[in-house]
Amino acid sequence: MVNAFTIELDDWAHGLLGGETPITSRVVGNVERMLALLERHNVKATFFALGKVCEKFPELLPRVAACGHEIASHGYGHDLVYSMTPESFREDVRRSVDLIGEQTGAAPVGYRAPAFSITRQSLWAGPILAELGFKYSSSIFPIRGSRYGIAGAPAFPFNWEDWLTAGEAGVPAAVGKPEARSPKPDLIEFPMTTLAFAGRRWPVCGGGYLRLLPACFLKAAVRQAHRQGQPAVVYMHPYELDVCEVSELERAGWRFGRKTALTQSLFRCFIRRRLADIFRTFKFAPMREVLGV
Template identity: 40%
Template sequence: MSLSAHGAEGAITNALTIDVEDYFQVSAFAPYIARSEWDQRECRVEHNVQRILELLRQHQTQATFFTLGWIAERYPALVRAIVADGHELASHGYGHERASDLSEQAFADDIGRAKKLLEDLSGKAVLGYRAPSFSIGTGNLWAFDCLAAAGYRYSSSIYPIKHDHYGMPDAPRFAHQVREGLIEVPVTTLRMLDRNLPASGGGYFRLLPYGVSRWMFKRVNAADRQAAVFYFHPWEIDTGQPRIEGLDRKSRFRHYVNIDRNYAKLQRLLGDFSWGRMDQIFLPDQQAGAAVV
C-alpha cells in the first residue's frame, strides 16, 4: 500500500515534520553528554520551536511535530502552542533512546509513557511515532508489534538507506502496512543507480545545495507520484546554540555544517512545495485533531 495527497491542480502535498529535541540530546552527542547532565544544560528548544511556528504561520503551512516526552514534560505550554496552531502532535518517544538499544519491554514502556504524556497535555489523540535516529531495522522489527499494541496508527522510523548509524536499505521506499492497523511511512529517498539516495532533510539538506534538494523532491513527486517526507530539528536553525567541546571531527561537521544558512533554505522550501501533516496525508480516514477517547 502506498498513499499520497494531491491538491486541487494535481500538485502533491508533501509531509513536513519536525523532530522536537534539543541540541544536547542528539544521538551523536551521547558519548560526550551524559543524560544526567541534561537538566543542567541550557535549553533552547522552546525559542526555536516558536520561531518555527511563526515561519509556518507566514507560509500558512501545517506540519507534524514528533515531540520528545522529556521536552513536553518540561515545556507543556509548547505542546499546547503546537496544537493550538493546528499542527499534528506525534511521539518521538520519551527519552531519545534508540529503539535498537532497548529491550522489547523497555521500548514498550518508553512509547507508552510518551503517548500518554502527550495526550494528557494536549487533549488530542497521538497517532504517529518516529524512533530516535530512525532506529527500527531488521534487528528489532518487534518494535512494530509494540507500536500497534500501544495504539499508534503509523510510524516514520525507517530510513531506507545505508548509513553508519542507521538504515534499512532494502525496505520499501514509500508508505506500507507493517502490522494490522499500523503503517510505516519512511522518510524520502531518491532511487538512482540501483541505490537509494537520502533526500529528506536533516544534515543532508544542510549540506547539499538547495537546488539539489529541490530537484530531488520534484523528481519524487513527478516520477514516483508520491508525497515526500521531509524532516528537520529545531536546533538546525539555531546559530547561537552552545558549542560542545571535544567532539570528533565527523560529529562536529555533521551537527554544525551550514546551520547559519538553514533557516533561509527552509523558507525557500516552504514556498516551493505544498506541505501538510502526516496524519492528513497518510491516514485519510482519520479525523484530524481528534480528541483523546
C-alpha cells in the first residue's frame, strides 16, 4: 500500500502569527533540508505551497518541482477558511493557483486548507475548489478538535458530492440538500489519517503530533488504514527540521509567549530520526499519484 507524504510549504513565524508578519528567509534553508531528507530516502511528496511564500521566494517552487515533487496549493495568505467569506476564499485560492502556474507552468490539482480549516462552518469551500478546477482537497481532520476537525466525517478518501448528498451525521442538512449545492463538487477529499482508539479518532499522523508523540502512534494509525485497504497521509512542515529556529528568532528580537515557544520547538530534534524510521517502514508517493487523479 502506497501512502501520501505531504508538506505544507509554510514559514513558521508567519503561520503562527499570521497577518502582516513577514515571511522569513529561514523557509528557504528549511525547504532545502526537507528536499535533502526526501532525496536520501527516495521519497516523492506533495508540497502544498503557500502563495505568500512563493511570491517572496520565487526560486522555491521551480526548485521543488525540478526534484520531481508534486506542487499543490495551500492558498495565498494562510487565512483560515472558516474566517473568510466564500468570495474572499475564492480570490485567495485563485491567487495561489495563478502564482503556481506562473512559477511552475502547471496548474495545481490539489489543495490543503491552512490549519485544516474546512470545518462544518466552511463546507461551502468544497464546491468552490471543484469550480476552480481542483481534483482533490486534503483539508479535513475527521476528529472533534477545538480549532479544526469534523467529527463523524469519513476517515478515508471520499467524494465530496456523495458525502454532501448523503447528508451524513455531522453534515448540516442544508448543505446536504441538492438545491444548496451549486456547482456540482466533483472533488475527492483525502482526510487526515487518524488513530481509532477507545471510540474516538485521534490525530497522530504529522506536524506537532509526530513531534510530541513517539512514531509508534503514527505507525499504528497507518497500519489501521492498511488493514481496511486504505492509504494513509502523513503531513509535515519544512520548519519542523529547523531545530534552532525558535531560540534564534528570540535572540534576534522576536517575541513569542513562553508556552508557544516551548510547545512549538519541543522535540524538533527528534523529527529527522522519526521520519527516517517512517520512510524505512512505509512506501510514500505524492497525493496525486496515490489518488490516481
